Amino acid sequence: MWSINWRKHMAHEDHLLKKLWMRFALRGVQFADRHAALDRFYRVEDPWGMESPRELFRFGETNNLIRTHLGCPNRILELGCGEGHQSAELLKISNHLFGMDVSSRAVARARTRCPTATFAVGDITSTQIEKQWVPFDLVVACEVLYYMKDVPAALAAMQRLGKACFVSFVDSRRERLEPLIAAIPHVSWHRIEFQDLGWTAVWWRTTRDFSNHIN
Ligand SMILES: C[S@@+](CC[C@H](N)C(=O)[O-])C[C@H]1O[C@@H](n2cnc3c(N)ncnc32)[C@H](O)[C@@H]1O
Secondary structure, three states: OHHHHHHHHHHHHHHHHHHHHHHHHOOOOOOOOOHHHHHHHOOOOOOOOOOOHHHHHHHHHHHHHHHHHHOOOOEEEEEOOOOOHHHHHHOOOOOEEEEEEOOHHHHHHHHHHOOOOEEEEOOOOOOOOOHHHOOEOEEEEEOOHHHOOOHHHHHHHHHHHEOEEEEEEEHHHHHHHHHHHHOOOOOEEEEEEEOOEEEEEEEEEOOOOOOOOOO
């Protein structure tokens, strides 16, 4: 009994410490391309709490939406893969996953978590995106657009690389991101809700003709 309470207490302490770390380390990173600060944030393991029920719920809902509306993609490019928590989920609905993140600390952990996937440090403009994989069947950017300075440029790059795109963003970033994404033709929207938290998920098929694409 005592040990269960102690474990609960420690989990609570850990949660509070991570919350404090988040407040401190993530100052000024929104819409700012502050890659070094994002990498520093990963000095602690799982700083976002990606193993929490709310995030696991979001991953599950994301997979359901992709499977239902875009089928099971053969090759996925995941931008902002972090430590690979969502990558592990995306691997359940795809054959090949290529993950990118600006944090080398995060990418090192993602490689351990998902040994069958391929990971690289960089952003969407990175030359490390395997040319022979383009076009990807799906380019995913979940909870990452709001760290980028030039969101329209990132959205345009996603559409150049994939046959379909999927993005999600938490409610607090909705005001800024929604109008930018609404400008893309034929997007579909869905709201994901877990207790008092909400996210917007958006997906669309791209219009680029890849039939004459030469790698
Ligand atoms: C909140 S985490 C999201 C992780 C995962 N996509 C998810 O939804 O659970 C945001 C991640 O995006 C990464 N990131 C931020 N800007 C980026 C960029 N321009 N290119 C690639 N990754 C980026 C951060 O380093 C961080 O790992």
